[in-house]
Amino acid sequence: MAFYPKVLRKSSGIPEFDKWARQMVEHKDNQIGYPVNQNTRLKEFYEWYTDNHLESMSMNNVGDPFGASSALMASHCIERKVLSFFRPLYGFDEDDCWGMISASGTDGNNHGIYFGVNYLFNTTGKKPVMYVSDEAHYSNKRLADLQGLDLRLIKSDDMGRMIPDELEKALDSERPCLIVYAMGSTFKGAIDDQKALNAVLDKYPQMAVYRHVDAALFGGYLPFTSKRELVNRRELHFNSITVSGHKFFGMDEPSGIFFTTKKVLDNQSKNDIPYLNQDMKAISCTRSAVNPLKFWWLINKVGFKKWCEEAETILENTAYLKSKLDKIGYPCWVNDFSNTIFIRRPSAEIVKKYYLAGSFDERFGGELSHIVVMQHVTKERIDLFVKELENDLKTGIKQA
Numbered sequence: 001m002a003f004y005p006k007v008l009r010k011s012s013g014i015p016e017f018d019k020w021a022r023q024m025v026e027h028k029d030n031q032i033g034y035p036v037n038q039n040t041r042l043k044e045f046y047e048w049y050t051d052n053h054l055e056s057m058s059m060n061n062v063g064d065p066f067g068a069s070s071a072l073m074a075s076h077c078i079e080r081k082v083l084s085f086f087r088p089l090y091g092f093d094e095d096d097c098w099g100m101i102s103a104s105g106t107d108g109n110n111h112g113i114y115f116g117v118n119y120l121f122n123t124t125g126k127k128p129v130m131y132v133s134d135e136a137h138y139s140n141k142r143l144a145d146l147q148g149l150d151l152r153l154i155k156s157d158d159m160g161r162m163i164p165d166e167l168e169k170a171l172d173s174e175r176p177c178l179i180v181y182a183m184g185s186t187f188k189g190a191i192d193d194q195k196a197l198n199a200v201l202d203k204y205p206q207m208a209v210y211r212h213v214d215a216a217l218f219g220g221y222l223p224f225t226s227k228r229e230l231v232n233r234r235e236l237h238f239n240s241i242t243v244s245g246h247k248f249f250g251m252d253e254p255s256g257i258f259f260t261t262k263k264v265l266d267n268q269s270k271n272d273i274p275y276l277n278q279d280m281k282a283i284s285c286t287r288s289a290v291n292p293l294k295f296w297w298l299i300n301k302v303g304f305k306k307w308c309e310e311a312e313t314i315l316e317n318t319a320y321l322k323s324k325l326d327k328i329g330y331p332c333w334v335n336d337f338s339n340t341i342f343i344r345r346p347s348a349e350i351v352k353k354y355y356l357a358g359s360f361d362e363r364f365g366g367e368l369s370h371i372v373v374m375q376h377v378t379k380e381r382i383d384l385f386v387k388e389l390e391n392d393l394k395t396g397i398k399q400a
Ligand SMILES: Cc1ncc(COP(=O)(O)O)c(C=O)c1O
Pocket: 035, 104, 105, 106, 107, 136, 137, 139, 182, 183, 184, 185, 186, 214, 215, 216, 217, 244, 245, 255, 256
């Protein structure tokens, strides 16, 4: 089950480092409350990197991955390979796609919302109203605030999906619409019904629309399942999408993938930056040159077939956890195609031990937690966790 040593192989000579490293190794497998794959599989990458002295230099993917970059110490050539692996998974055509390896899912939301505002302004002369569900990730709301947008939070149903009728009630069809879809929502794992919501928007053909998909977690595994069309532009006609790298794909530090269309890019304001020798459309100047290398490593060493198996396993293990919880009568809920089960909040000790995130919803009895079934959340770990919840039930839950 474990991919790592339980004791440190080598001391750093810095006591606080060794103490911290031991804690990391000890707690790794209990991390079931956040959407991070703890089976990172980059050991050989680091060996290759240091054996070849790549750690002895500073690299930076400054500028546009497709631009005539003047940066020599960079990995744009590998970044473009990574993007061409992922591009078809999200339904973007080769001749109408622009993308980059971003710093995170949030960075992708930032670019999606920023590009959306500029695209709509440059094509209509008006700033859009932004619509997002009240269950969507907080970054979308912060980013709307950052851009001074008129933000309309749309009510979601009990399970966290944006309600189409509520969207229609909130629509200002006289102004362009920038809509962000949650695929899925952070706490309840809800998938906004893009077809139903698009049908509402289609009733107002004069209203210009930009659709950004926040698929930070589900955008990792859905392309490797039979439900791949849920994050496919060809099916759903969105304009941009963001996916986190450190969630399903097992990157060991924050990173992400962002895609949009050439049409969107061509409708951004011109931004000639002489020192980059480019018309620079992206917000970030400096980007990691190492993250594309890690992505390309994982694509080659883990790859499509294994990711299909892992996507199937995490959904199977989610169903396994749900059935185990139902069996002991523990209140729990899960959305379709989601690997996130939300439950009545357990005792403070369990919350702390398993690093469970919290939320509150009176419709489900108040205090809640969730478990995100990633690759390291095996059936054995689920059994141990459920046993502890069962004891909790017997002794009476003492919530924090
Ligand atoms: C739906 C959603 N969007 C965005 C984010 C933020 O992603 P990142 O941590 O990659 O910035 C998260 C994080 O959990 C999320 O669940």
